[in-house]
Amino acid sequence: MKVPEFSPGLEGVVAAETAVSEVDGANGRLIYRGGYLIEDLAKVASFEETSYLLWNGALPDKRELETLRHQMAAARRLKDSARDALKCLEADTDPMDVLRTIVSAQGAAKAITKPTLDEAIALTAVFPTIVAASFRRRQGTEPLEPREDLGHAANLLWMMEGREASPERVHWLDTYLVLLADHGLNASTFTARVIASTGSDLASCVVGAIAALKGPAHGGATYAARSMLDKIGSAENAEKWLREQHAQHARFPGFGHRVYRTYDPRAKILREMAKEAAPELYKTAAHTEEVALQILHEAHPDRPNATNVDFWASVVLTGVGIPKELFTCLFATSRVAGWTAHVLESLADLRLIRPASVWKGPQPGNKPLPIASR
Amino acid sequence: MSQYVPGLEGIVAAQTAISLVDGANGRLVYRGYVIADLAEEMSFEEVAHLLWYGRLPVRAELDALTLELAGSRALTPAAMTTLEALPQDTDPMDVLRSVVSVQGIEHRLEKPTIPLAIHATASFPTILASFHRRQLGLPPVKPRADLAHAANYLYMLSGKESSPELVRALNTYLVLLADHGMNASTFTARVIASTDSDLASCLVGAIGALKGPAHGGAPSQVMDQLEQIGSPENAEHWMREARKRKVRFMGFGHRVYRTYDPRAKILKAMCERLNPTFYALASKVEETALAILHEEHPERPQATNVEFYSAGVLQAIGLPKAFFPPTFAVSRAAGWTAHVLEQVANNRLIRPQSEYIGPEPRKPVPLAERG
Numbered sequence: 001m002k003v004p005e006f007s008p009g010l011e012g013v014v015a016a017e018t019a020v021s022e023v024d025g026a027n028g029r030l031i032y033r034g035g036y037l038i039e040d041l042a043k044v045a046s047f048e049e050t051s052y053l054l055w056n057g058a059l060p061d062k063r064e065l066e067t068l069r070h071q072m073a074a075a076r077r078l079k080d081s082a083r084d085a086l087k088c089l090e091a092d093t094d095p096m097d098v099l100r101t102i103v104s105a106q107g108a109a110k111a112i113t114k115p116t117l118d119e120a121i122a123l124t125a126v127f128p129t130i131v132a133a134s135f136r137r138r139q140g141t142e143p144l145e146p147r148e149d150l151g152h153a154a155n156l157l158w159m160m161e162g163r164e165a166s167p168e169r170v171h172w173l174d175t176y177l178v179l180l181a182d183h184g185l186n187a188s189t190f191t192a193r194v195i196a197s198t199g200s201d202l203a204s205c206v207v208g209a210i211a212a213l214k215g216p217a218h219g220g221a222t223y224a225a226r227s228m229l230d231k232i233g234s235a236e237n238a239e240k241w242l243r244e245q246h247a248q249h250a251r252f253p254g255f256g257h258r259v260y261r262t263y264d265p266r267a268k269i270l271r272e273m274a275k276e277a278a279p280e281l282y283k284t285a286a287h288t289e290e291v292a293l294q295i296l297h298e299a300h301p302d303r304p305n306a307t308n309v310d311f312w313a314s315v316v317l318t319g320v321g322i323p324k325e326l327f328t329c330l331f332a333t334s335r336v337a338g339w340t341a342h343v344l345e346s347l348a349d350l351r352l353i354r355p356a357s358v359w360k361g362p363q364p365g366n367k368p369l370p371i372a373s374r
Numbered sequence: 375m376s377q378y379v380p381g382l383e384g385i386v387a388a389q390t391a392i393s394l395v396d397g398a399n400g401r402l403v404y405r406g407y408v409i410a411d412l413a414e415e416m417s418f419e420e421v422a423h424l425l426w427y428g429r430l431p432v433r434a435e436l437d438a439l440t441l442e443l444a445g446s447r448a449l450t451p452a453a454m455t456t457l458e459a460l461p462q463d464t465d466p467m468d469v470l471r472s473v474v475s476v477q478g479i480e481h482r483l484e485k486p487t488i489p490l491a492i493h494a495t496a497s498f499p500t501i502l503a504s505f506h507r508r509q510l511g512l513p514p515v516k517p518r519a520d521l522a523h524a525a526n527y528l529y530m531l532s533g534k535e536s537s538p539e540l541v542r543a544l545n546t547y548l549v550l551l552a553d554h555g556m557n558a559s560t561f562t563a564r565v566i567a568s569t570d571s572d573l574a575s576c577l578v579g580a581i582g583a584l585k586g587p588a589h590g591g592a593p594s595q596v597m598d599q600l601e602q603i604g605s606p607e608n609a610e611h612w613m614r615e616a617r618k619r620k621v622r623f624m625g626f627g628h629r630v631y632r633t634y635d636p637r638a639k640i641l642k643a644m645c646e647r648l649n650p651t652f653y654a655l656a657s658k659v660e661e662t663a664l665a666i667l668h669e670e671h672p673e674r675p676q677a678t679n680v681e682f683y684s685a686g687v688l689q690a691i692g693l694p695k696a697f698f699p700p701t702f703a704v705s706r707a708a709g710w711t712a713h714v715l716e717q718v719a720n721n722r723l724i725r726p727q728s729e730y731i732g733p734e735p736r737k738p739v740p741l742a743e744r745g
Binding site for chain 2: 005006007008009010011012013014015016017018019020021022029031033034035036037040041044045049059060061062065081084085087088089090093094097100101104105107108109110111112184185186187188190191194195196197198199200201203204205207208210211212213214215216217218219220258259349350351352353354355356357358359360361362363364365366367368369370371372374
């Protein structure tokens with residue numbers, strides 16, 4: 001076989017066949033397993049239903065959903081050793097570092113096991129426990145026990161705040177979790193699939209995915225978008241701030257995407273929700289978006305410079321009451337459903353992912369000199 | 375969009391000057407030097423310098439690097455307590471994955487640099503040796519700054535200085551395994567680095583990938599299989615029977631090499647010297663395995679890979695089976711970090727495409743109307 005030319009970033013290279021989700025960038029569509037468009041699904045399905053869909057390939061009926069809810073609710077507690085490990089970390093540790101470590105500790109086992117659906121369910125169920133504990137420790141309060149009678153989103157807010165959140169906040173959070181649950185072969189999902197391809201266990205795949213999501217060029221963008229809005233401060237200040245930044249060649253977080261050539265369908269839904277969830281911030285954000293798109297269009301009329309999901313997610317999560325330090329963790333709390341679905345899918349036809357590289361070093365054959373002669 | 379190639383076989387995912395696996399000619403090249411020329415002459419420190427800086431060190435540089443590695447061996451208090459929080463029977467690979475994660479917290483989202491690479495590489499033996507001692511119910515042994523990487527690892531495991539012969543054997547193993555092109559764990563580290571994540575994140579991902587039996591998990595499985603075979607006399611019978619049950623022979627075959635793995639050749643000679651009992655069994659098993667595999671697929675190159683004789687060398691050094699894969703990580707940490715630095719120097723987010731094979735778009739049915 002002829003070795004193809006190097007495509008930096010593997011752009012355009014097909015690295016997997018998948019039925020879990022499809023990003024149809026040209027038409028601005030995100031399709032989840034079963035063939036559902038994200039905008040249709042977000043209207044009718046909870047995060048638990050969406051996870052069921054990603055894992056099993058079909059939406060659950062009432063009984064199947066009840067079973068899943070029970071299974072998830074029962075799996076929310078950390079193992080003793082993971083709980084002990086959590087106490088070893090400084091209270092002000094970055095929540096993503098806490099998540100990376102405690103998921104690793106929770107998944108630590110005596111011997112390697114092949115990933116299973118039950119493990120996927122349990123691992124997904126425990127994320128809010130870690131994220132909420134991380135939040136409370138940063139605040140100087142003790143972590144709370146999970147509540148089995150609450151849904152995934154409601155329980156996360158309960159464990160953070162120690163009181164039941166309003167139905168609206170639960171709904172916004174739940175919708176966010178549905179929207180971010182999968183997105184084709186993004187860098188963290190691809191990481192999970194590469195690790196799975198070696199026959200490794202589910203915790204290793206998910207820890208690697210968290211590690212990739214942590215990068216500012218991937219999951220860190222929601223935080224960056226919110227920080228930008230903080231710096232802009234008000235709608236009136238947007239134009240001046242953005243023009244100055246642009247003059248210094250700074251990038252605008254929350255704009256641009258490798259795949260979408262139109263408005264990100266998730267951003268569209270989040271934008272609508274943001275009006276209600278965070279009306280004040282919405283005003284600043286909407287004006288910021290307008291100006292940013294204008295500046296980017298002036299600079300690169302040829303490029304599609306659409307708002308991405310991170311921009312509006314940062315506004316909605318603010319409305320839910322999540323501090324920006326937790327944004328990347330919230331992204332992980334949603335995407336773990338997709339990561340685990342991809343790992344389980346890849347098991348059906350497991351083949352080691354081991355690409356090639358092009359040699360750019362010196363021609364082989366030089367004999368190394370012993371140290372005394374160097 | 376290109377066609378889907380399973381396993382990305384033959385797809386170029388990076389340009390690298392760190393190592394070249396010349397599979398057709400059975401050569402492994404580190405920064406221009408053929409592995410056979412480095413293996414028994416160089417210390418792990420010299421090779422790590424070569425991988426990180428692109429050239430072999432002069433004496434002053436080697437002394438500086440040795441000192442810096444030795445000075446970075448201690449674990450942070452949080453890392454040490456986390457290590458103690460994990461159950462005693464935990465797989466050491468899971469301990470390594472978890473504690474490397476904690477150890478990296480102090481360098482959160484820093485851009486990877488050579489000093490950070492040195493710092494992380496230095497900590498691996500401390501984590502493993504401390505956990506090994508804990509399993510034995512013994513207190514951890516403080517690292518010794520006057521010992522080199524290989525000697526200090528053995529010292530921290532046992533609490534006493536090992537013989538020069540064993541130190542040399544471990545050093546050669548660490549040199550041989552330090553890098554190997556775009557293997558799955560190295561590729562994982564580069565994908566994670568491509569998101570601008572930090573070095574600890576790249577390393578925990580790489581450890582997770584190395585853990586898989588199709589990658590670094592193989593040497594302990596080689597040992598399992600040899601234990602089942604038991605004796606050279608039993609090899610032929612056991613293996614022919616196993617084959618009828620479609621059992622895979624562990625330690626054979628490789629995606630890239632079409633000839634005998636140059637590292638396996640060196641490790642084999644070391645086994646003969648250091649671990650004669652293992653060698654007697656293993657060489658008979660190898661001979662039988664190659665004969666059977668050749669009968670089945672005469673067209674395929676079915677050479678012994680590095681995992682096979684690694685097992686015998688690591689056993690001779692005194693490591694328990696569960697510590698074979700993480701000791702692989704002790705070596706490969708040098709290569710992983712070198713690749714991360716190379717990726718970061720000329721970065722682009724690694725985000726391939728997938729091909730959707732699910733149903734065409736349709737409307738979801740609300741819960742109340744489902745079944």
